[in-house]
Amino acid sequence: MDFRRSMESKYRELLTSYLKGGSEQALYQSQKFSRNALERNIPPEEMVSLHKNLMIELFPDDFTAEMQESFDILLEVMVGYGFAYREHQNLKHIQQELRTEMEIAANVQQTLLGTEVPCVDGMDIGAISVPAKHMNGDYFHFVKDENNSVSIAIADVIGKGLPAALCMSMIKYAMDSLPENRKSPTVVLENLNRVVEQNVDLTMFITMLYGTYNTASHCFSYASAGHEPGLYYDATQDEFSELPAKGLLLGIDKKTKYREYEKEVMPGDMIILMSDGVTESRTEEGFIERETLLSLIKKYLHLSAQGVVQNVYKELEKLQDFQLRDDFTLIILRRKV
């Protein structure tokens, strides 16, 4: 109430000073006034009413009845604006609440899907996964088992945000429940394919690459369900090649069979796995060229695997003006020299 009274006298001041001299100063003060009034949620119709009343007070003779009545029309119109203004205020509030909720959900997701990059003798592993929005529709997971092997899963739900993230939780738990001795890449994918086919609606597809790295034989065996192809870096030739992999996406046909591929990894060589958020990084000119990605990886080769993935991410983030269009996941496994 205090503010309203002081608002009235402040407005009177502005009005009289402006009517006397028409100064820019008074107009600037009015602008500041409006900021104050907005902070106090003063709706537009009240401003119109205030203005009209002051005019009557300041010009009792000249402010004719017609002029006064004309303000009824303006007032009525401004009630409409006030209506929209209040709704906007409330929607802003709701948006804030949703944002908070999403942040909490993202934390829960981190806890549920969290995985640690394992330390393995003779290997250097790096991984990064960044969601485009709050929730991540990409997923990666490492499992180190007692018979000298490291399993890697990398998956991407077509789509992003909350629906994709919810879907990923399911994949993670389906994978956890597979029996320990049945974890060859093709078996894992065939099992998950059945789970996805049964549980996820028809519009949601998941791509996945599952591989096992044997740290004794340095053989990487893997299978892919329509996932972004991995890359192999040959250190002696300083060349990249694509890791061949064919297979249907998860969730399309429950009878899908997957094929297992093997790749022997030489000292210093790397296996690079990614989601399509990496290759489909977009600049103003369109998708980045594959060459750009490869040269970025080369640029940071002298760093640890974790250093490479982080720096490649940073550069691609910058190339895209810090706006990720899709979730971004990049994993590097390097056999130490």
Add this chain to the structure above:
Amino acid sequence: MDNQSCVKIINEWDIVSARQLGRNVAKELGFGTVDQARITTAISELARNIFLYAGQGQICIEKMYESGKVGLRIISIDKGPGISDIRQVMEDGYSTSGGLGAGLPGVKRLMDEFMIDSNPGEGTDIQATKWLR
């Protein structure tokens, strides 16, 4: 029921009559021009809802005297299809996105008190009150 008068809402012109009735009562009770405009806007919204969705119904304006307070209550009653999900229509952005004007949440904010009762197939009963300060 001396304190209550009603307008049947059948066509769009009846919205104007309902507004006029509301404005007269609001003036008589001593509401200022801003509140008059808010009350009539609320009446418009409720009457439009009847006209557009229920086909017909009525808007009643009631003078309220309660423990020293003076107020105006808008009562909107129709026997239309009713609302199956009241929570949804009371959500901001729901009705407006369909182009239905400011909607019920807006009416609620313009007034001091708001009550809605609706059953699918039976109709809708809304009461919105504004107190004189």
